[in-house]
Amino acid sequence: MSAGSVVGAEPLGIIAxxxxxxxxVAEAAAAAGRPVHVVVLEGQGDPGAFSAFPHVVLRFGLAAxxxxxxxxxxxxxxxxxxxxxxxxxxxxxxxxxxMSLLSRIGRAAFRGDDSIxxxxxxxxxxxxxxxxxxxxxxxxxxxxxxxxxxxxxGEAAHADIARGVAVCRALGAVDVGxxxxxxxxxxxxxxxxxxxxxxxxxxxxxxxxxxxxxxxxCVKPGQSRLADLPTIGPATVRGAAAAGLAGxxxxxxxxxxxxxxxxxxxxxxxxxxxxxxxAETVLKETET
Amino acid sequence: MSAGSVVGAEPLGIIAxxxxxxxxVAEAAAAAGRPVHVVVLEGQGDPGAFSAFPHVVLRFGLAAxxxxxxxxxxxxxxxxxxxxxxxxxxxxxxxxxxMSLLSRIGRAAFRGDDSIxxxxxxxxxxxxxxxxxxxxxxxxxxxxxxxxxxxxxGEAAHADIARGVAVCRALGAVDVGxxxxxxxxxxxxxxxxxxxxxxxxxxxxxxxxxxxxxxxxCVKPGQSRLADLPTIGPATVRGAAAAGLAGxxxxxxxxxxxxxxxxxxxxxxxxxxxxxxxAETVLKETET
Numbered sequence: 375m376s377a378g379s380v381v382g383a384e385p386l387g388i389i390a391x392x393x394x395x396x397x398x399v400a401e402a403a404a405a406a407g408r409p410v411h412v413v414v415l416e417g418q419g420d421p422g423a424f425s426a427f428p429h430v431v432l433r434f435g436l437a438a439x440x441x442x443x444x445x446x447x448x449x450x451x452x453x454x455x456x457x458x459x460x461x462x463x464x465x466x467x468x469x470x471x472x473m474s475l476l477s478r479i480g481r482a483a484f485r486g487d488d489s490i491x492x493x494x495x496x497x498x499x500x501x502x503x504x505x506x507x508x509x510x511x512x513x514x515x516x517x518x519x520x521x522x523x524x525x526x527x528g529e530a531a532h533a534d535i536a537r538g539v540a541v542c543r544a545l546g547a548v549d550v551g552x553x554x555x556x557x558x559x560x561x562x563x564x565x566x567x568x569x570x571x572x573x574x575x576x577x578x579x580x581x582x583x584x585x586x587x588x589x590x591x592c593v594k595p596g597q598s599r600l601a602d603l604p605t606i607g608p609a610t611v612r613g614a615a616a617a618g619l620a621g622x623x624x625x626x627x628x629x630x631x632x633x634x635x636x637x638x639x640x641x642x643x644x645x646x647x648x649x650x651x652x653a654e655t656v657l658k659e660t661e662t
Numbered sequence: 663m664s665a666g667s668v669v670g671a672e673p674l675g676i677i678a679x680x681x682x683x684x685x686x687v688a689e690a691a692a693a694a695g696r697p698v699h700v701v702v703l704e705g706q707g708d709p710g711a712f713s714a715f716p717h718v719v720l721r722f723g724l725a726a727x728x729x730x731x732x733x734x735x736x737x738x739x740x741x742x743x744x745x746x747x748x749x750x751x752x753x754x755x756x757x758x759x760x761m762s763l764l765s766r767i768g769r770a771a772f773r774g775d776d777s778i779x780x781x782x783x784x785x786x787x788x789x790x791x792x793x794x795x796x797x798x799x800x801x802x803x804x805x806x807x808x809x810x811x812x813x814x815x816g817e818a819a820h821a822d823i824a825r826g827v828a829v830c831r832a833l834g835a836v837d838v839g840x841x842x843x844x845x846x847x848x849x850x851x852x853x854x855x856x857x858x859x860x861x862x863x864x865x866x867x868x869x870x871x872x873x874x875x876x877x878x879x880c881v882k883p884g885q886s887r888l889a890d891l892p893t894i895g896p897a898t899v900r901g902a903a904a905a906g907l908a909g910x911x912x913x914x915x916x917x918x919x920x921x922x923x924x925x926x927x928x929x930x931x932x933x934x935x936x937x938x939x940x941a942e943t944v945l946k947e948t949e950t
Binding site for chain 1: 748749753828829832833835836838839842843848849850851852853854855856860864868870871
């Protein structure tokens with residue numbers, strides 16, 4: 375689906391976490407002629423960024439209020455966009471309706487991030503909303519397989535990518551992180567909730583001499599492609615360069631590249647490769 | 663096997679990495695009447711600690727020299743003990759014999775830590791050595807299941823332990839780390855090569871309000887119990903306390919507790935529980 379298919383006068387609801395993505399979705403939808411209504415998640419998204427749009431700031435616990443507000447605005451389609459830190463149990467403080475929603479999300483709220491998102495998406499659908507991915511509003515958000523910048527990774531980097539994919543898959547299967555750093559076959563760092571930038575920062579101190587390592591990012595097996603996709607951007611490239619890596623490799627058709635021109639320019643300037651890979655192909659090559 | 667079975671006049675070889683364990687093994691073997699010969703791995707172990715024993719300091723690349731020296735000393739039994747950072751490919755600089763050994767270790771040297779160790783142990787056995795675990799020389803090194811300090815973990819901590827075991831198992835299956843920190847079902851941090859102390863240090867900044875988290879350490883599935891077992895000690899307890907955790911849970915009969923009295927005293931002083939669990943039991947409870 376491209377932006378074309380969502381052009382029109384139908385209002386679009388956005389539930390906005392952190393980062394640039396929610397605003398870019400809002401601007402693209404508005405440019406396509408759609409009224410945009412934004413719920414900014416308290417403590418996650420930046421309300422100031424959405425001053426041009428009708429918006430409310432609400433905490434997670436008031437999820438039922440969010441949905442009522444979006445429904446009253448006529449938004450039947452909703453995009454969940456931006457970085458979200460799962461709230462602590464104490465900070466939820468749900469109201470009555472929020473508690474009822476929470477009970478429908480259920481035990482998933484106490485498992486991994488992806489379980490929660492899947493449960494949230496299910497609840498939204500049960501309530502009559504259609505959930506879109508940011509990629510359905512923004513064209514070219516998820517690059518297909520291919521080398522986007524730099525020289526194609528050599529044998530050592532290729533082996534590190536394959537090991538990284540296997541590690542990400544194992545981690546993803548238990549719904550933990552989406553990224554790791556591999557050098558010379560050794561897993562220097564694995565991402566949990568600290569995020570990729572923090573993981574790259576500590577990798578700098580863990581690197582060893584010799585062939586440089588690679589940042590690998592993957593979608594979790596079975597992950598909904600409607601929210602919380604792995605993301606890279608210019609800051610990721612700067613972090614990878616500072617960690618002495620050879621390049622960034624990420625799962626094609628499932629990783630968001632923010633500010634693609636800026637990201638690739640930064641990679642070229644730092645001499646890093648940027649590769650979008652097909653995970654099944656990488657894993658198949660490794661088996662042989 | 664207890665220390666009793668290795669009492670005697672037969673020389674014992676120790677290949678020593680970092681930390682206190684190699685010296686404790688050496689002292690226990692010497693106290694049992696055995697001549698002890700120590701190869702200190704250059705850049706890993708502390709040669710000064712072994713001044714009371716015949717010892718040499720050699721880098722990894724001179725593995726063949728290590729084995730010749732141990733054989734000439736009459737040591738047929740070898741213990742691999744202590745923390746070892748896998749050397750970079752560049753720092754290996756093997757001599758001719760070392761290169762031949764390396765080729766027998768083969769591709770495993772470019773995979774995870776446990777693959778390497780298994781390959782090293784296989785090569786040692788092929789060369790006529792018997793490889794013992796530190797636990798075969800030091801009694802009571804690996805606690806059996808049971809609560810060692812503090813109050814038994816409540817429901818929240820128990821759920822975090824179960825999630826931690828599942829995550830450690832997934833990580834271990836791809837031969838990465840042996841530990842993670844879980845709070846309220848959320849995986850705050852996962853261990854790669856940075857080690858448990860560094861992982862605990864960053865967990866402090868990632869913790870959330872509400873029920874505190876747990877450090878979970880497990881043996882990797884299929885891991886040899888002869889070397890590189892997960893280890894905790896007083897520093898682990900201090901790190902867990904600083905990270906605001908409720909306690910430490912580790913796999914019974916497979917985790918080394920260094921300075922057990924000091925470790926448990928530190929835990930009691932900080933109000934942390936220390937639990938040795940049977941992994942299969944924990945995983946079975948989770949399924950139901």
